[in-house]
Amino acid sequence: MNKSLLVKNLSEMAIYGCLLLYMIVAIFPLFWLVTTSFKPPLEVFSTEPLGLFVPTLENYNRVLFNDPFPRYMLNSAIISICTVLVTLVIGSLGGYAFARLPVRNKESWFLTILSTRMAPPVAFAVPLYLLMVRFGLIDSHAGIIAVYIFMNLALCVWLTRGFFQEIPPEVEEAAMVDGCTRFGSFVRITVPLAKGGLIATAVLMFIITWNEFFLASILTQHTAKTFTVHLTSFFGSRRILWGELAAASTLGSLVPIIFAIAMRRYMIRGFTMGLVKEK
């Protein structure tokens, strides 16, 4: 009796030991990033543990007040918010059609939509670049937003479709009996009921757009440049400004991390195109 209890305790301790070890590995790079951002510029590479160097806000001061970084962060915010709003309107209409209305060849639609989620952006980059050149949209907010709408739309249609399906159709039918049109009942009944799911979809799309680097790096230069692209400018010709880079990276990571934690119930569902639902 005592012995088996001991074995049980030991195995439990082993489990927590492994989990703790993995957690340290998972979290250390970000811990190091944040630590570096508070180090004086000349000591970025010092490995003295926290407390042995004097934390300074110098890097943040430079990044926020002596660098165009805030402007590009604002760009990222504007572009991400516009992308999310437009995509949510277009995509939730599409999602509703898939959830409720008779659509022919649903399966082939699914594969088409899945394929745009699968395709590496690099493969689309050349024609998108030529398209933007043709319409004079290189380095414009409109151009990059259009591309991001396309990038996010498949995910949006698919996720909202799932959220709409979870609402019993009877609710809508009741509204229609009371004189609502089909579309009216969608806007007044279904959308408010699916609010949580729609917000989660919006947040996920925001994170994806906010984090995007490659397409922004080829489709924008100055006017519409996003903060991820600007990060590479801390690599000067003579030296790399690691401290500033760490501060800018920390600031740029805050929003996605906070959003992800707030929406943690929906994150896995989002990352798997709605194929896996967490409780």
Place this chain on the structure above:
Amino acid sequence: MKEKRLTYLTLIPTAAVFLFLGLYPVIEAIWTSLNKYNLTRPWEGKVFIGLANYIQMFSDARFWESMGRSMQFLVVSVGLTFILGFSIALLLHRAKWFKGFFRIVFLVPMVVAPAITALNYRFMYNYKLGILNKIIESLGFSRVDFLGDPSIALWSAILVDVWQWTPLVILIMLAGLEALPREPYEAAAIDGANRWQTFRFITLPLLNKFIAITLLIRVMDVMKVFETIQLMTAGGPGRSSETLNIYLARVGFNWFEMGYASAIGIFTLYFTLFLAWLLVKKMGAFSEVGESIE
């Protein structure tokens, strides 16, 4: 009748975006891939050359080498994230406390921008001063030139990808483990099955769907990897970490050979779709994926 009209009206915006920004670019890329078209020599314009770009591609050693590295990246990264992620999910499933806390922590690596992750690892991988080498030295080993050694650079990039995406595998498989029914385990216990038998003949088959989904998502994500390599080594040293995506971006946006880049792009696109199709078909995941459609 009215329903039909509403179907069209609700689908038109989505269809318009897909036609204009999805289908049209693909058609444009197919057409461009049949031309010689260099943007740095605009006066030459587009010159139709038939399949010459594709012929060049199939005899381009650099293309095949980058393809090989992409496949190495694919197999190693998907394999490692899956084994590591599944193992940790099994542990986490048996843990009683702090489950919610671990779940939150595991979200972090995958929502930080890949560009930030890449630059941060570049800092930590630094040969002389990086923290990883300092840890390695303090353990009594000799320093590793993570990004400067041609035989290691690609592995260093794979490691970053594993770090970034193992949490996703953990959380997917954990969702699967938590959805397992109890009855088969009770039956197995009555029949006297040992732990391994229970795992092999009950847990694994019941998790089939989740394994298929994990592999599908991972393959799709690995085929997209760009920042992780571009911002750490830019394909170097030499070409030792140049994958298909890196080579493609180089042809298109360093050399501006739009024709040849389009050919490689079309190939990459259909190759990725083929991989996904293979996975979906062979793993019998299609019925599962299909089930979630209806």
